[in-house]
Amino acid sequence: MVFPPLREELRGLAPYGAPQVSLERAPVQLNTNENPYGPSAACAADIAEAVRRAATTLNRYPDREHVELREALAAYLSRDTEPTRGFRVDPAQVWAANGSNEIMLQLLQAFGGPGRRALSFAPTYSMYPEYARDTVTDWVQGHREDDFTLDLDRARALVLEQQPSVVLLPSPNNPTGTALPPEAVGMLCEAAASYEPGGLVVIDEAYGEFRRAGTPSALELLPEHRNLVVTRTMSKAFALAGARLGYLAADPAICDAIRIVRLPYHLSAVTQAAALAALRHAPELLGKVDDLRAERDRTVESLRARGLTVADSDANFVLFGTFADRHATWEQLLERGVLVRETGPEGWLRVSIGTPEEMMAFEAALTEVLTQDPLTEEASTP
Numbered sequence: 010m011v012f013p014p015l016r017e018e019l020r021g022l023a024p025y026g027a028p029q030v031s032l033e034r035a036p037v038q039l040n041t042n043e044n045p046y047g048p049s050a051a052c053a054a055d056i057a058e059a060v061r062r063a064a065t066t067l068n069r070y071p072d073r074e075h076v077e078l079r080e081a082l083a084a085y086l087s088r089d090t091e092p093t094r095g096f097r098v099d100p101a102q103v104w105a106a107n108g109s110n111e112i113m114l115q116l117l118q119a120f121g122g123p124g125r126r127a128l129s130f131a132p133t134y135s136m137y138p139e140y141a142r143d144t145v146t147d148w149v150q151g152h153r154e155d156d157f158t159l160d161l162d163r164a165r166a167l168v169l170e171q172q173p174s175v176v177l178l179p180s181p182n183n184p185t186g187t188a189l190p191p192e193a194v195g196m197l198c199e200a201a202a203s204y205e206p207g208g209l210v211v212i213d214e215a216y217g218e219f220r221r222a223g224t225p226s227a228l229e230l231l232p233e234h235r236n237l238v239v240t241r242t243m244s245k246a247f248a249l250a251g252a253r254l255g256y257l258a259a260d261p262a263i264c265d266a267i268r269i270v271r272l273p274y275h276l277s278a279v280t281q282a283a284a285l286a287a288l289r290h291a292p293e294l295l296g297k298v299d300d301l302r303a304e305r306d307r308t309v310e311s312l313r314a315r316g317l318t319v320a321d322s323d324a325n326f327v328l329f330g331t332f333a334d335r336h337a338t339w340e341q342l343l344e345r346g347v348l349v350r351e352t353g354p355e356g357w358l359r360v361s362i363g364t365p366e367e368m369m370a371f372e373a374a375l376t377e378v379l380t381q382d383p384l385t386e387e388a389s390t391p
């Protein structure tokens with residue numbers, strides 16, 4: 010026998026994961042887009058108290074429909090829709106799971122599957138093809154332009170040609186930081202509604218809270234497009250990656266459909282309690298988002314001032330390059346205690362926005378690397 014008798018298409022594959030390097034070797038960790046600011050002592054105490062109370066009921070299964078949490082998440086999302094578009098997100102339009110990664114998987118379990126297609130535009134989040142593979146959904150990939158935006162005519166043509174059941178698009182995009190204009194979202198929703206049985210357009214707003222002023226959220230378009238799904242997470246802006254809580258907003262019929270494929274009681278009572286307590290501290294947890302946005306804009310300018318190429322970013326990370334041997338640059342930064350991410354198109358590196366001290370350490374290390382060994386293509390051209 011073949012041991013273990015794994016699905017053929019999974020044999021020999023490595024599990025996904027950014028390299029995890031010890032804090033001793035890399036005191037400055039800027040590789041997974043986490044929020045560098047942890048919860049305050051008061052917030053941590055409130056989460057602990059909520060979990061303590063939940064602990065007294067752990068003999069029972071949790072609320073399968075996580076009603077209270079959906080209400081709190083709907084109220085939170087309504088802050089993005091009520092002032093601009095005058096509508097509130099209804100709790101029946103919200104669904105939560107263990108990270109937005111589980112949300113994507115549930116969406117593909119319900120709407121993808123054998124004989125169906127999922128489509129995205131590269132460069133994009135490296136997990137999407139894995140969810141497609143795991144749900145036996147065919148994977149089709151279009152391409153972004155050289156500046157990482159979408160050419161709307163080409164994108165529409167590809168959707169009409171491939172007729173995907175699910176279109177997955179992060180906005181802001183990971184790893185480039187590029188946000189989609191609302192016209193793009195509307196056009197893709199219309200294209201995906203124009204064939205039978207139609208497709209969902211999933212706008213992954215994992216970094217939505219970091220978008221620059223004037224960039225609207227796709228949430229605003231929910232009343233106009235039944236096939237639009239907007240996903241969010243508490244992992245990034247909310248500084249709660251360790252709690253594993255992601256969610257979506259969409260037509261209630263889409264939430265209902267997901268209930269068919271979700272595992273029973275997928276969201277533990279502990280997770281629900283922790284997320285609810287954290288949501289009560291939203292202003293505090295989100296308080297650092299503006300600082301991080303300012304630090305991002307400063308980083309973009311500073312990297313450009315060195316002659317590097319830097320993608321415009323609406324997220325809490327910056328894609329920069331280009332390096333003749335990016336792996337060598339990545340290693341030289343690591344030797345100086347700074348861990349960034351080797352991702353995106355060949356030649357580019359991605360740095361997450363940390364505290365001002367961490368960004369100073371990153372820039373100091375980068376200065377050493379660039380002056381000692383001018384590896385950038387730009388730097389080597391006179």
Ligand SMILES: *Cc1c(COP(=O)(O)O)cnc(C)c1O
Pocket residue numbers: 042107108109110111134179182183213215241242243244245250253254255
């Ligand atoms: C980080 C990230 C997520 C969030 O994943 P969680 O499972 O919620 O932690 C989702 N989408 C993209 C594009 C991301 O970069």
